[in-house]
Amino acid sequence: MIAAEPRTLPDGESPDLILVPATPSERIASIKLNSREWRGPLDLDTYIARENHLLTQRLTRDGLTCWVLVSRHEAEDNRTILSACESYRKTALLAHGGVVEKVATHGVGSVFSRPEFRGKGYAKRMMEELSTKLETWEMEKEKRGRSVFTVLFSDIGKKFYAQFGWRPFASSHLSVAAKEGGDTGARELFAEDVQKNLCSEEVLGKLHDRMLAASQKSAVAKIAIVPNFDHFLWHWAREEFYAENLFPDRSPPVVKGAGVDKAGVYCAWNRVFDDVPEDNILYILRWVYEEPTSPTEEQTTIQAMAAILRRAQHEAHEWNMHKVVFWNPTPLLQKAMALVDPTSELVHREKDSVASLRWTGEAEGLGEDVEWWLNEKYAWC
Template sequence: MGSAGVSLDGDLLAGDSPHLELVLATPEEHLETIRMNSRAWKGLLDLDQYIEREHRLSQQNLTKNGALTCWILVDGRLPPNSRTILSSCETYLKPAYLAYKGNVEEIICHGIGSVFARPEFRGRGYAGRMMEELSKKLDTWQSENQPRKQGVFSVLFSDIGKKFYTRYGWKPYLSSHMTLPPINEDHLKVSVALAKLPVARPMSAEDVRQSMCSEIVEHKQRNLLQVASQKSPGAKVAISPDYDHMLWHWARENYYVEMGVFDDKKPSVRGAAVDSQNVFCTWVRTVGDTKSSHTLHILRFSYDEPASPSIELSTIEAIAAVLRRAQFEAHALNVQKVEFWNPTSLVVKAAKLLDPDAQVFHRDESSICSLKWNGAKQGLGDDVEWFWNEKYSWC
């Protein structure tokens, strides 16, 4: 199945072979895909640790009970557990929203991750064939109990630029970020006082659940999408920023703590809040290639859209306050930077309030946010806007 030195029949030497099929991996084959891609992605973990990390993540609320699917491209003539894996990927079933002409629907979408082509067979078109077949599969995959019976959209985050996945329908969307450096406690206190910022309180995981992922917040999110779909043409979609997404990211971080990659205990501070302005954010530590390149990623910002210039200024100052708290936590956790994806205009203004030289960086190669839209053939038009395209939705 996955042994070194495998050979292929002559009629399988190109990605357009009629004998190639994209199929569901057996548990044994899924494990083999993890072993194969570990060479590229295990980073600071050894093989056994990497396998255990993937197992732990597969048991999270976001991914268990069939929400995680492993796909493999193989010779369809061979039986399971006897076929050479030419390419592989995973898909994640995610709750999502669709807003169109004032109507908001709760739907599902799929996130695509772990796209891997077997190194010894690269250049033959297998990865492209896999994505072509996956595009067809996801049109109806796990949609049998959905009102539409069809998938509306899927997403992926490309680390190989913008061209490859575009060929198969996943078009690149805004992929930008800003960074801020860590600061110590004295810097935090002085800068907050000088700028006359509100004091941001630290949030625990339970605080994040109540303040950012509650039913009340969900209702506000639906209303925002509804209003947006009434104000401008085109469909609006969003991956639900629910608590299960946050738990998945934190479980990943916690595993690295257990393995000693992060050399401290599991953090108790999971975000920051300025309650008087209804401004909140939550974050997670992510692993770099070396211990000196770890990052504190903001998973999600949450705030009310300001209704006046004075409220806008207060909101910007509150966002700046939670960012300052994130910078302090980055210092406490010994990571090198705070990073946040696709900042809104208010977040950009808040960051520049803290550091006038802070810039928005547009990515061209890594973590390119990409979306495949199937709504046109469902009467939803050709245009779609991706709301809340933040780090929490990464997979």
């Protein structure tokens, strides 16, 4: 039930409140509630259709849970939704003590507190409940029987979620304006190219080996959400849905990234459409390259990255994007950006898309600290 009289509701500390998976109709009700903030250029019915379309994707169709904070005394499908969010089951790697484990985790997204109910502590209560529920949610078949970490990306700064254990991690980015351009020397990547060059068993195997080697040198545990092809398909499902509805006379976007084969440098991207062109962004989801072992190799790698960035600028221009953005650039990527736009400055986000991780590995004997590998846009949810 969407409607309710605020003055008749319990406060956030009431024992009458519970956090439970939404029924199908309650999920739709929660989507209607958050649509006022997140539907962007879509009307309500199209926004609901988008959410249903995303639910069918491989990443989410068996691993998405919509959570609602409600009163335990109200009947299913007739409960007042006080606050809501979603969790996404993901596969991750955990490296520690010379061992790499494949583990399950959850990403948290779509955290929404109804404006008319704010100030009653519902969001706080929901996150308190969720933080512990996700430790064992859908973990019955896992070796440990529980998750050792979960992630979210805060759009309300660093403090709120930190009180429930989601500590802020590196959240920086570089951006460059969209720009029409000619041949940059970078090859267009289509979906199958991304699967081959960024998600293959060989690429993921190298990630495993690097984490293994790092865990043998340092006692600090390392985690990474596996950048499998399902993540990219989910992001592309979003952009293709928007393109189909906003540009019905245009073919959907098929260029999904760019690469320079001779340098072994590749990236995948997606287009984010918003209410106004200034908020349209082409996000680079993931970079893949080998660390250079000589000054010559380093220069080749940097030049390839710059060529790819120029190709991304052109693609952004083609789709009326305002700029190209990528997260947590390495020193090599910063050098490449300096070639493309010397005025670009590294931005450290303090409010929007703050990458946050809740670590419970200490209770499993994994230490109190953790390193987050591959903290890139592909893992956003």
